[in-house]
Each structure stands twice: as C-alpha cells, then as structure tokens.
Amino acid sequence: MLDMEQKLKIFKALSNETRFLIFKNVFTGGYACSLDKKQPGVEVNPIATCVSTIAEHFNFSLPTISAHIKELKEAKIITVEKKGNKVYIEPNIETIREMAGCFQTLVSNFDNNRELFFGDTLAVK
Amino acid sequence: MLDMEQKLKIFKALSNETRFLIFKNVFTGGYACSLDKKQPGVEVNPIATCVSTIAEHFNFSLPTISAHIKELKEAKIITVEKKGNKVYIEPNIETIREMAGCFQTLVSNFDNNRELFFGDTLAVK
DNA sequence: GCACATATTAGCAAATTAGCTAAATAGCAA
C-alpha cells in the first residue's frame, strides 16, 4: 500500500507538464532508444529507452530532463537500470496499478456509502 | 474525458499535504459542519462541510485554507455551493471516477500489450 | 592514455507556491 508521503510524491511528479509527457511516453512506448537502433543486438526491454533519447523530444537541456527523470524515479513511477554508460528507463506498472486501486476504492466506498445512506445508486454518466 | 491540462491541475492540487488532507476528509466525510450542529434543520448534503469548519482542523489561517479549497475547486475535485453566508464543500466523485478510469486504462493496456508481446501475463502481487 | 558519449552534480537566476496579516465583501439578524 502506498502511504501518504509516497502518494504526494507521485502527484507532485505528475503535476509538471514535462514530467507528465515523459511518463506518458515511457508508459505507452512512444520512444525507441536511438542507441539501440545502432546496436540492435543489445538485450533490453523493448519499451525501455534512455535519458538522452527522451531529451531529444524536448526543448530542454539534458540536465533538466535528467532531473525530471530522477523525480519520476523517486516517486517510483519509473525504474532505471544502468547498462554500460547508458541508463535505461522502464515503466513501473505496479505503482500505477496501486494508484488505480486507490482511486477505485474511493469511488466504490463513495458509491456504497451513498447507497447505504440514500438507498439509491448514482448513475454513471 | 479529462484533458492533459485538467489532469495536471488535479495532480498539482493533490501534491500538497494540506490539500490532500482536505480532499481526504471531504471524500471520507470526516467532518461535520459545526454550523449545522447549531442549525440542525438546514438541508445540506450530510457529508458537506464549510470553509471555516475545515480550517478548524488545521494550524493554518483561514485565508490559507480558503486558497487551498479554491485550488481543489478549480481542479474540479470538489464543488462548492454558497448557501447564505456559508460555502458548502462537496466531493466531486465524477472527477475521481475519471482518474480511476485513466489509471486503470493504462494498467489494462500495459498488461494487454505485455501479453501480446511476450505471450504471458504479469502476476499481480 | 586519449577522445568521445552518456549522465549527473553544482551553482546560479527567474518564476511559482505557500504561508501570513490586514482589508474588503457579502449575508444575516437585532
């Protein structure tokens, strides 16, 4: 279970547009690591990518993107794995699964309380 | 569907501890409006509360809490309704339902892609 | 070793956020 401190980190990490876009692309596999194109034999998760590849997609400096990635890592939204002189970034789906569960629990409890109190159900639009 | 701008607002609103605690208490009905205790006949949602009642639970000034509530309102996490000279705060469950859906979609797509690619399923811990 | 590629760290400036008090607004009620 995610404690409050961890949830706050996750919300903060995802509240910045640049970090949100990195998150989006890491999770939906929007990038391929340009280095892997040059070294097709290297064994990595096919949706992993690396810092400089992500940075190519933004008009920000590499250190800036590196710092954003660090924050996503500390929020446990992504994991990083160093191979050679590259750092591969991978989605941490378990954290997202937990977030889905937290929000869903809130919704279920709310609907259930409503039914208990009012004896009705709230129509979902 | 929540667009990116709206999602960023929601994440930012929930990234601050004070706002997170207000959110938590509004959604789980932790508070009763002290004013309603004095006027038991008034017709309000039983889990609604008002700004000064929420502020009683924090060691911050009323204007500070008011500003936090405004940010939760602009993120559409809560709704506010003015009745007389009081502002009642209610949870906006639809936004939370959408968030649950967004995270769940991400998880489902991820698991599905994994199955398509690797032919396996990821055990949920 | 030397050059090159990848990434992080350090140090700085600008912008934003989060808190405060005082003042203003708005509704209720004597």
Add this chain to the structure above:
DNA sequence: TTGCTATTTAGCTAATTTGCTAATATGTGC
C-alpha cells in the same frame, strides 16, 4: 443602520521549483 459571521482579496515574505551553463564522473573504444 449597525454589528456579527463567513469568506475572499490584496499585498507581502520566505521557501521551493524549474530552468540554465559549466564542471564532473563514468563507461566505451581506438
């Protein structure tokens, strides 16, 4: 009207965040 309650706005300071460049690892390959 006057006073009281509830809330917001204005103006301010301190802290945090987000960006940069320059410098510093760290790993690869000649």
